Amino acid sequence: SYVLTQPPSVSVAPGTTARLTCGGNKIAIKSVHWYQQMPGQAPVLVIYYDSDRPSGIPERFSGSNSGNTATLTISRVEAGDEADYYCQVWDGDTDHWVFGGGTKLTVL
Amino acid sequence: EVQLVESGGGLVKPGGSLRLSCAASGFTFSTYSINWVRQAPGKGLEWVISSTTNYIYEAESLKGRFTISRDNAKNLVFLQMNSLRAEDTAVYYCARENGPNWNYGFDLWGLGTLVTVSS
Numbered sequence: 001s002y003v004l005t006q007p008p009s010v011s012v013a014p015g016t017t018a019r020l021t022c023g024g025n026k027i028a029i030k031s032v033h034w035y036q037q038m039p040g041q042a043p044v045l046v047i048y049y050d051s052d053r054p055s056g057i058p059e060r061f062s063g064s065n066s067g068n069t070a071t072l073t074i075s076r077v078e079a080g081d082e083a084d085y086y087c088q089v090w091d092g093d094t095d096h097w098v099f100g101g102g103t104k105l106t107v108l
Numbered sequence: 109e110v111q112l113v114e115s116g117g118g119l120v121k122p123g124g125s126l127r128l129s130c131a132a133s134g135f136t137f138s139t140y141s142i143n144w145v146r147q148a149p150g151k152g153l154e155w156v157i158s159s160t161t162n163y164i165y166e167a168e169s170l171k172g173r174f175t176i177s178r179d180n181a182k183n184l185v186f187l188q189m190n191s192l193r194a195e196d197t198a199v200y201y202c203a204r205e206n207g208p209n210w211n212y213g214f215d216l217w218g219l220g221t222l223v224t225v226s227s
Binding site: 001031033035037042045048054084088089090092094095096098100101102 | 145153154167206210215217219220
C-alpha cells in the first residue's frame, strides 16, 4: 500500500516561513491535498491538486509537488497557523485514499 | 447553508453495531462523492469508506465490517458499522469530495460524531 511520510513536528518563529513536507514514492504523479486541523475541530482543506487554494484560504499558503516530496509552504507564519497538517493522495493501485501521519506546526 | 451534520455516535460494546448518519444541505447532494474519515483519540486521520456516484471504495483494514449507503432523495449518507472493536473508537467525520478524479480533495467536513467501543 502507498505510504505518505510527514515529520511529526515542525517549529518556526512568527513571521518566518514554514515548509511542511510529505514524502511518497513518485508522489509527483499524484494530486496532493493538504488539510489544517485545529485542536478539537474538523479538518479544513487548505491546498488541493498540489498547489490550488480553496476560496477563503490566505495566499500565504502554497503548495508544490516534485519527485518524491510534496511541500506545503506557509509564509509569514502567524500564531493562528499553529495546528496539525495532513497531506492526502488517492492511491489508484488500491483504490484507497491515503493520509500522511500529520505534522504538528508549532509557532514559537 | 452548505453543511454536513453527522449523528448516531455513542457508546457500544465490543462486537456490537452502530449506524451513523450524515445529513447534507445546501448543495446538490447526488452529484458528489461522500466519504467517512475517522480519527482515534490523539491520532491522525484515517480514511474509512467512500460513496461515489457509481462506486463504493473501502479501506482494506475494515475487512468488510463497515458498509456505506446513501439516500439521495433525503440527502443522507449512512455508515453501518458491525462487529465493532475497541480500535474502532474514534471521531467519525463525513466529508464531501469537491470534484471528480480525486483531484479536488475533501472541501466540506462535518463536525464529527464520537464512537466509543467499550465494555
